[in-house]
C-alpha cells in the first residue's frame with residue numbers, strides 16, 4: 001500500500017507543494033504536511049486516528065490488583081496500553097524504569 005504522504009500534495013490555499021514534517025503533541029509524534037507559504041497543516045490520517053486512541057487511553061483510570069510474586073508485588077498493566085506503546089515505538093524495550101515519585105504515586109518509564 002502506498003502512503004498518501006508519499007505523493008505531492010498541494011496546499012488548498014495557495015497551490016504550493018506541502019513539505020513533510022513531524023509534529024509532537026503531548027509526547028505523541030505525528031507525520032504532517034506543512035505549507036511553508038501559509039502555514040496550512042495536514043496531519044497524517046492514520047496518525048490522527050492513533051492520537052485520538054491515545055487521548056482515549058490517556059488519564060483513564062484502570063483498577064488493577066497488587067499480587068504478591070515471591071518477594072515483590074506485581075501489577076498488571078492493561079494490554080491496550082502496552083499494545084499502544086508498542087505501535088508507537090518501533091523498538092520496544094521490556095525493561096521499564098520505576099520511580100517512587102511520592103507517597104501515593106509510582107511512575108513507570110518505558111523508554
Ligand SMILES: [Zn+2]
Pocket residue numbers: 011012013014015016035036037038039040
Ligand atoms: Zn499554503
